[in-house]
Amino acid sequence: MLDVTKKLVELLYLAPTGGDHYRGESQDLGFPHVFGGQVLGQALMAASHTVEDRLCHSLHAYFLRPGNKKMPIEYEVQRVRDGRSFSVRRVIARQDGKEILTGSMSFHASEEGFEHQVEMPDAPNPETLRSEQDWGKMMAPQAPEALREIMTRDRPIEIRPVNPTNPFQPDKRPPLKQSWIRALGPLPDDPVLHRCLLTYASDFSFLGTSLNPHGVSFMNKELQAASLDHAMWFHRDFRMEDWLLYDKDSPSASAGRGFNRGNFFNQEGVLVASAVQEALIRRR
Template sequence: MSDPLSGLDPLAGLLATLDLADTGARTSEDIFTGPSQWMPGGRVFGGQVYAQSIIAAIRTVPDDRAIHSTHGYFLRPGDATQPITFSVDRIHDGRSFSTRRTQAYQNGVPILSMIASFQDHDPGLEHQLDAPEQVTPPEELPSAAEVLGPVDHPVAQFWATSRAFDIRHVQQPIYLRADPSRTPRQAVWMKTIGTLPDDPKLHRAALAYASDYSILEPVLRAHGLAWTHRGLKMASLDHAMWWHRPARVDEWLLYVQESPTASGGRGLSTGRIYTRDGALVASIAQEGMVRVPEDQLD
């Protein structure tokens, strides 16, 4: 099957991926379709299908209601060579809130199931946890392209040149080498490599896309593992996200992450995303499968 995103630069590819086609089907559900981005391992990137599921749900909600929370389960690996069909069930529309369920399908079986909630503007109580102090600014940190560009490996080259986001680790990146401190937390700066259209809905979906990139890395850090560790197998199991305040993803955002626990071949990570001036814009929680060979367990 030909790749509909072939020849596009990474940012244009991201925008094309999130521009779902409305099939016009109106039975008990709304049906949309979208392309899959090529990935080195052949599996759909979890952040991609999650963001697309959000866009599908957004298309069925009045413009004055913004998405504020999602809870999703990754049910099966997606095939990055195949398009994805999205079915949206309009579960509820109340006076202030709307609820939608999106199912993402390939070959007739679901690969992701997600529930999303939307709310109209409603003033109320305001507080937040403060952003960390004295964090190295992104301009003083190497980009993934600078860290991985010299590495002659297709996965490294993909991460270096083919992602729509510039991601910079505050701590030592663990792409190639483990963090000897074994501290189950980290922070990364991230933003798109170019400017996005002035559409708040698109920015919220793109933020969900990027939230899946590094969220499980604190689990690896806690056990002195790098992405290159022999026999390491990882997969996202579920993902929850709450949007608190508006933000642009084409401006630098600080993603603060930690892993409170790992057990049973699963690791849990949580994250908070701040603007550069310290506004808390989103919170994330994800559990993932994290397996290493038994003879290498610490």
């Protein structure tokens, strides 16, 4: 396992502090605050620690405050219900005694049932695309010095965007995005970890889908952008070392908020998970 991947796995495996409470360290990705996907992934791991023989099939979370990347995060899990087929957990993430995220996770015992799915959209083979890191190295000379390390750093989640935009010269495009993603493995045979990793990765390049029609990027100093909530549904088993197509669209933006949807398909065309997020996209 690569060092950057090992660090991410260690970040997601939380330390128990007693009584369904857990502690996670914070990761500095160069953003002003803690990356939202990290808090989501750790919250799901905390809840999963309190459930046996059931995997998460859905989660719904709200981002309440920006997290401090220099402080650890405390997670409290509340056991809402354990039924015959489903278990529900509530998770609260805190820093300095203040809630930064609250969410609910539902876990389902394995069973057989009806099967159908939408068809996988067309997308180029990931092996024909450059990674975000490659694009970052190409554009680094245009970037302020403070951003160059962020754009070129090694990362545990490899992202290969389809038809990427130039963040320094964004053009107006339809509210659609695609990227291939995978973790740089190998990884342990732990389905909980793979769900937490996908939850972590799902927050990358999601919010920006709603910015496409407006020709605005995160480099625009007039833009105030932040994730407001995030939901995930896990449909079928997958492994994060395998390429997954992240197909995203934004059907609406209004009142300073952008609404984003995403589906994850493996290379065989199987729909394995879906995500939804609403974000603040406000001109200052």
